[in-house]
Amino acid sequence: MIVGAGLSGLAAAKFLRGVLVERGEVGGFFLRDEYPVNGVRGCDLVREFMESNVIKGTVFEADEGGAWVLSEEGSRYLRGTVIGANGFRERTLLELGVFGSRPSGVFPLYSAWELVNRGYRIGERVVIYGFNHYSLSLASKLKAEVTFILGSGSIAHEEAEALDRGFGVMIGALKRIEGKGRLEALRTSEGDLKSDALVLAELSPWNPLNLSYTVGNAAMITEDPSKVVEGAKLLASSILSGGRRVEVISDAPHFPREVSEEVGRVIVGVKRGTKLRVGGVEMIAEESYPLIEIPKGDRIRIEVMGCTE
């Protein structure tokens, strides 16, 4: 049973022949994501994996044997291994160290994405805090003036890419929000910005049910939709093959944290050209989000040695 029918959930359901539980629209963020990474568009992959084995509802409690699902038909307990495909959550203002008032016009990324796709304008001077595929994709849809403030760098995109598309880029940290009824200004480490809409797009994996198995952005923030699918395949193989588990420890984001020895591969969230040491052996990432072969053992360490580019 997979909780969430976004791209990662759809892919995991296909590879595992599982059932999906989704409260909203099937397809998630990538359904309307036409902004490519490495030539791959999320919406194409969603179409490829789209299927109808979906239970409408919201999972509110899960345990080792299954999960409780609430829907218009009532609540029921569904048995099975529960896999979380809840996607990302936006880091909160407190986590980001942003203070001040809380006027209207401050949107978490996903809500801004939904509103824009439904035909609403979220503001006339929009600032997006967070530089990643998802914020670039939103920016590509906005007619309004957009300024990126880079809270953290994108793995899969370069700053020049945003500039080429006409988005202003500002490297710095957002510090404070000002405004009474509606957002008026933003104080940043690099100066003040006039703005009537702020989109919070610094992301974290989201696993609200505290599940052992998670996939996609619920496991690791991944910007490349093809890697989201690859991650789902990896998890499915690891679950289906059984075998001894290898614990993977890394100072870089990685997925899965525990992998079947028979599968023996993990995805690491580093840029192309990053020098890594995997179980004592040095290597260079040939692409962003590389798929790394890991040696046999109970516990394998992946160290980031630096960047060659």
Next chain:
Amino acid sequence: MMRDSYDVIVVGTGIIGLMITYKLSHYDLRVLAIDRNPEPGWGVSRAHAAVVHVVQLPFRSLKSKLARSGNPELLRICDELGVRYRRTSTLILATEPHHLLVLPLIYLYLRLNLRGFSVRLRGRGPLLREEPALSNRVLGGIEVGGYAVVDNFDLLYALYEFSKSNGVEFSLGEEVRGVEQLDGSVRVITDRGAYEASYLVNAAGLWADEVLKLTGGNIKFELGKGVLLVFDRAISSRLLAPLYLKPDPKTKGGAIMFTHDNRGLWGPNLRFTERKDDTSADEQDLRTLTEKFSRLIKTDAGIPIKAYAGIRPIPPGDDFIIERRGRVIHVLGTESPGFTASPSLAELVLRMLGDSGLRLNEKPVSRREPFRRARDDPKRARGHVICACNLVTEEEIREAVRRGAKTLKGIFYRTGACMGTCQGSRCLADVLEVAADEMGVDARHLQLGGDGSWVVS
């Protein structure tokens, strides 16, 4: 233009004003409540911790006495109105060896002054077993019973709904600009016109000084800002407060608390501000609260969801002031523990109105239908969930509108939508459209919390 006349006009629909209208609605009276905010309870009352208190120093103060008498009455009213709350206790925790020397003395002092409430000395071992989140630095403590955490917004709206359905008229978004004492009545002039009443009650909270000024009086509040941090989960089943050897009379010092919905709540701190609308939180607030409380626990506090601030009107003498000037009763300085004391305060105001000549003839009242939510009993619920963090259904959004929500914040406060860990990430667009549909307006016309707070265009 004179608009209408009433037996009583209440200015302010915070917890005190609403508790007064709730009590007045049991009598055969014509009552009007006026508030400058678009919805009730949006002043001081929307930004406190909703804790039903017991310990309030000094014990001889009026606010301490009213809190102790108001404590059981507030929970009785919650029961009557179907308002959610959780009973709990407070642990006053000793973390230094010299604290242990004074612990028995503080225990005796509390026992002598808190008749009717349980007070127990607690050893380190049992405390650490019962509250696994507690730091190993905790050496012992005193447990005081009788506390509770209330669904604050549910209580505010319950009082509003009960008062309204039992005859109280409300005029929201209207500001009082003048008060004239006439022979046998009082005239209230607002930005929309004027009313006449036999009596006026000033329960304007943070703005009560300004209403007092309109009647010729004068008082200067200190504006005490308190910031609270909200986490995605609670880490204890009791409220955890550090022991102080020199308590600050202006604050109980805050605690690690939780909400009725089991979210973590840390604070408040206390610092002074010059502006009544200064409800911003700063990095310094976060640092102060984190440093103060993190030493009491050894577990991860969870995901910090947000910080919010409330401002207390601290009066001279640090005690509530309730005074009558002609036909006007002023309730001044209703800072903490005004929430706990509110039923007793309202009763006091009613007595003063009665003593002044207001006829209090009881009438039959209709009950308030509790606001039922999926998350109260999800395994028996049904519905299309819109907010997954707080399990808010589409029907709950519609019901909030039917019960009087006019803004998105009004819906958030009534239902909990957009107030969970994702802060509206997954539900804001749906809430906006369902609310607009129920109100029969375009979503572009909805405001977050009042004029100028447009959401989308």
